[in-house]
Amino acid sequence: MKKKSVISLILVLAVGLFSGCGSSSDSKSTSSEGGKSKSVTVKIGAAAVPHAEILNHVKPALAKEGINLDVVVLDDEDQLNPALQEKQIDANYFQHLPYLESVAKEKGYDFAVAGKVHVEPIGFYSNKIKSKDELKSGSKIAIPNNPSNEYRALKLLETQGLIKLKSGIANYSATPSDIAENPKNLQFAEVDAAQLPRVLPDVDGSIINTNLVLEAKLDPNKALFREDSKSPYANLIVVRKGDENKKEIKAIVKALNSEDVKNFIKKKYGVAVVPAF
Structure with a gap:
């Protein structure tokens, strides 16, 4: 092969190589800009x-x-x-x-x-009774101690007719001191929510958030009563x-x-x- 022909061939290959690289890069960029491969x-x-x-x-x-x-x-x-x-x-x-x-x-x-x-x-669980009617005077109930869930627990007891809260409570905040009527003289233990499943054996009942029930591997079907779907x-x-x-x-x-x-x-x-x- 002549020297001139060899040089021409090298130039053709070089142009093709650089052209190919440019084509690949443009294609990848277009795909990304088009949003098809972007995440x-x-x-x-x-x-x-x-x-x-x-x-x-x-x-x-x-x-x-x-x-x-x-x-x-x-x-x-x-x-x-x-x-x-x-x-x-x-x-x-x-x-x-x-x-x-x-x-x-x-x-x-x-x-x-x-x-x-x-x-x-949220539901009421007990290892000691089978019905809310079995709650006796002075029964001890554990409830979550953070403001919104404490109100929620007390409201649940109110809907079951066990207590009555003071009127005019706002901002979903209440404690046992906001109970106006407590005919069974229920006693309340304010407990860190995560500890409620653990204290269940030590009280007559405990109002527990369902995610904690599931994490503790308790049976949610065993709640004596719970909120309804309108919660x-x-x-x-x-x-x-x-x-x-x-x-x-x-x-x-x-x-x-x-x-x-x-x-x-x-x-x-x-x-x-x-x-x-």
């Missing part, structure tokens, strides 16, 4: 049960929409709102509106509700104000409010968890 990660802090389990159930469906759901479970649920405030997570899923309003007022959080998913009907304590997807309008947040709420999730909740949790949509 977004959304980090959601959640209680372990049932919240994280429900979120993990919708992960595959959201992945098909380009949303990578990163579910974060913290040992201390009280840290989920600070984590959201400090932008360590994009949303959280563990609380109901009365609780959110109480802590937001205290801590100055500027949060918004993106959607509601389920209600965990205002639906568990929420909470975000920083303004983020509720983000496309990926709306997609997550839509997935959580689907018939698929409704059927999953009913099948997996029975009476312990009730869809709120």
Whole structure:
């Protein structure tokens, strides 16, 4: 082969090589800009049960929409709102509106509700009696000691005709000192919510949040009585104000409010968890 021909061949190959590299790069960039291969990660802090389990159930469906759901479970649920405030997570899923309003007022959080998913009907459990009619004068009842759930527990007892609260109570806040009528002279132990299943053997009854019942592997069907589906304590997807309008947040709420999730909740949790949509 002549020297001129060799040089020409080298030039042709070089041009082809650089041309090929440029073509590949442009194609990849176009695909990404077109949104077909682009994905977004959304980090959601959640209680372990049932919240994280429900979120993990919708992960595959959201992945098909380009949303990578990163579910974060913290040992201390009280840290989920600070984590959201400090932008360590994009949303959280563990609380109901009365609780959110109480802590937001205290801590100055500027949060918004993106959607509601389920209600965990708080219930009355006992190892000693089989019916509320068996409660005797002076029976000791354990209730959660955080403001919103304490009111919730007392309100449940009121709906069962066991006590009557003072009129005019606002902000979902009440303690045993707000009881106006207590015909059975029930005694109350205000206990950290997470400890309620553990103190059950030491009291005549305990009003326990359902997620704690499930975590303690108690049978939710054994509640002597519980809230009904009209409870205002639906568990929420909470975000920083303004983020509720983000496309990926709306997609997550839509997935959580689907018939698929409704059927999953009913099948997996029975009476312990009730869809709120």
